Amino acid sequence: MLIDLLRTKRWLRVALSGLSVALLLGGVALVGYPFATNMWRDRIQERLQDQIASPELQQAYKERKVETGDSLTRIKIAALGLDTVVVQGVTPSALRAGAGHYPQTPLPCEGGNVAIAGHRTTYGRPFGNLDQLKPGDTIELTTPIGGCVYQVAKDPFVVAPTDLSVIDPTGERSLTLTTCHPKGSAAQRLVIRATWVKDLKAA
Amino acid sequence: MRTVQRLGAIALSGLIMAAVLALPASADTVSVETQKESFIATAAARGLDLNVFGTKLTIGQSSAMVNSSPLAKASGAGVTLASGTVSSSEVNLPDQSANPPKACVLNLPVANLLTVELACGESRVTTNAGAPAAFGHGSVAGVNLAALGILDPVIQLLRTLLNQLLPVVDQTVGTVLNTVGVSGLLAPLVSSLGLGSTSTVAPVSGLVNNLLTGIQRATSLVNIKVGDSTSNVATTGTPSGGAVAATATASGAQIDLLPGLTLGGAPLVSIIVGDAKSVSTYDRGTAKSTPSFDAAIVRVRLGLPLLGGTLTDIPLTLGAPLTLLAGTPLETTISLGGGRTTTDPTTGAVASYADGVSVQLLKGINGGIGLELAHAETGAGGQARLVSQQQIVTQITPAxxxxxxxxxxxxxxxxxxxxxxxxxxxxxxxxxxxTNDRVSQ
Structure with a gap:
């Protein structure tokens, strides 16, 4: 029936042809969205790499005036092969860099509970394999004025998105990493809790 | 061709992808009011301001006022001194209305000088839907000034004087008229008094005698028909594109001095006043105000020489008062009001005034009767609401x-x-x- 109509009605062929092209483009755009975020994040990281080594950022860090979206620390997790720059802030805009520091928590390597959030499936997915961390794995933070090493204290665990207790202050120097869970969803949060091991000398 | 289409498709998909990525970056904005809208508009009109031998009153008065607080206030009066003809109303909270019953009095005596026929006042106000509005209306069916007795002593005095002086006056005036002719300086006077060009005998004595006789024949001193007075202020639209319009109208009036004076039943003088209208409009979007007015058109008709009762139109020009019967107890001066508008250069507020006519009747009798007819005035001004686009601070559940x-x-x-x-x-x-179709062809 449709085939017959298509044979006889030129306007229908043209209309369906246009529709198919539009659907094709829309589909490509949506399917390609995660890849596009990765490209976007790579460009941001290039800028952040330069910024984290700059004297201006070092000064701002000392004065505790790092702006949201600016470089704050570098995070390295050897077990996951992760090495990326973390920005200040966890706004959607800031998190396009891949990972961001909860501004209400202490600066990296300071006393208390330092918390960092990272994307799991988009924007370079820095925390994509966070669930593979095991107790004893090390996490290294390098700030503009120094650095420190943490060690994963326990197995990854899942909490509700509204469970803010995981980034509450703690009596000891600790690091908390959060990411969305399960992969591709934001229904829950996967949490890694690590404790401070040692400080690193400034480069 | 295919290559071009493919390149186009790639470019388009790139654009769509960029748009998808850019969406989260654009912060939502909201219009925030940084300056509240404020305005005020007023309207007032009166049919007649009367001063009768020292007694003052206003007949047919109305006023209306609104502002953005919101306030709406209105009043209407048939006769201002008579509380039974006054209606007032006011509301000063949002979404309120007041519409009191019309206040009317029939055959109202005022100060033992006047009888006002049906006199009514009306008012209504509202602040519904953020659009304050006020309406005031005053009306009278007619005014009779029945005080002929006041004239009696004057008439007797005039008769005595005239009887003694008339022979001399007649001879003098007659000689002058014969010498300079009627086309000289006296021509307008002679013409306005209705004297024929050949009338050179006893012109003044005849005129005054006839006047005095006519006065005694007149049914009343003055008949006044005053039109309605309406004041209306209305708010329309929204702060970004509406208006506040103040309109005041004093409808026409007619004054007949000594009605029935002439043999034909015409009055001595008939003054007919048209509508006076004033409008001030405030544009809520631009905060600009505009004034305008329509001054009343006035006609003066003279009923002399008491012979046939034919009424003669007397020209009246703005800024040049007309005096009739000068030097006699019936001396009457008429001034045309015109109108004007003003604008405050600082605030931009405007005002508009439309006047009818000012009449001073019978100046020789106890100070006479003063009338201000058909006056309307309005004013409007304000400040526009200002809004700015500000970023929304989204109240999200902590997470x-x-x-x-x-x-x-x-x-x-x-x-x-x-x-x-x-x-x-x-x-x-x-x-x-x-393809097969083509092949088969």
Whole structure:
């Protein structure tokens, strides 16, 4: 029936042809969205790499005036092969860099509970394999004025998105990493809790 | 061609992707009011301001006022001194209305000088739907000034004087008229008094005698028909595109001095005043105000020389008062009001005034009767509401940072691709038939 109509009605062929092209483009755009975020994040990281080594950022860090979206620390997790720059802030805009520091928590390597959030499936997915961390794995933070090493204290665990207790202050120097869970969803949060091991000398 | 289409498709998909990525970056904004709108508009009109031998009153008065607080206030009066003819109303909270019953009095005596026929006052106000409005209306059916007795002593005095002086006056005036003719300085006077060009005998004595006789024949001193007075202020539209319009109208009036004076029943003088209207409009969007007015058109008709009662139009010009019967107890001066507008250069507020006519009747009798007829005035001004676009501070439930993707995006994309491929297949399936058609041809 449709085939017959298509044979006889030129306007229908043209209309369906246009529709198919539009659907094709829309589909490509949506399917390609995660890849596009990765490209976007790579460009941001290039800028952040330069910024984290700059004297201006070092000064701002000392004065505790790092702006949201600016470089704050570098995070390295050897077990996951992760090495990326973390920005200040966890706004959607800031998190396009891949990972961001909860501004209400202490600066990296300071006393208390330092918390960092990272994307799991988009924007370079820095925390994509966070669930593979095991107790004893090390996490290294390098700030503009120094650095420190943490060690994963326990197995990854899942909490509700509204469970803010995981980034509450703690009596000891600790690091908390959060990411969305399960992969591709934001229904829950996967949490890694690590404790401070040692400080690193400034480069 | 295919290559071009493919390149175009790639470019388009790139644009769509960029748009999708850019969406989260654009912060939502909201219009925030940085300056509240404020305005005020007033309207007032009166049919007649009367001063009768020292007694003052206003007949047919109305006023209306609104502001953005919101306040709406209005009053209407048939006769201001008579509380039974006054209606007032006011509301000063949002979404309120007041509409008191019309206040009327029939055959109202005022100060033992006047009888006002049906006199009514009316008012209503509202602040509903953020649009304050006020309406005031005053009306009288007619005014009779029945005080002929006041004239009696004057008439007797005049008769005595005239009897003694008339022979001398007649001779003098007659000689002058014969010498200079009627086309000289006296021509306008002679003409306005209705004296014929050949009348050179006893002109003044005849005139005054006839006047005195006519006065005694007149049914009343003055008949006044005053039109309605209406004041209306209305708010329309929204702060970004509306208006506040103040309109005041004093309807026409007619004054007949000594009605029935002439042999034909015409009055000595008849003054007919048209409508006076004033409008001030405030534009809520631009905060600009505009004034305008329509001054009353006035006609003065003279009923002399008491012979046939023919009324003669007397020209009246703005800024040049007309005096009739100068030097006699019936001396009457008429001034045309005109109108004007003003604008405050600082605030931009405007005002508009439309006047009818000012009449001073019978100046020789106890100070006479003063009338201000058909006066309307309005004013308007204000400040526009100012808004600025500010970023929304979204009140979100505290939660750990959202770092997960939107899984429906790739799934939806895959669905769209499948659908697109399905359509393409149907199109391709239809293609061979077209080719066969061509071959068969």
């Amino acid at each position: 750990l940072a959202k770092t997960g993707g939107d899984p429906w995006l790739p799934m939806t994309g895959a669905g769209l691709l499948v659908l697109a491929l399905g359509i393409r297949r149907r199109l391709v399936a239809a293609q061979p038939a077209r």
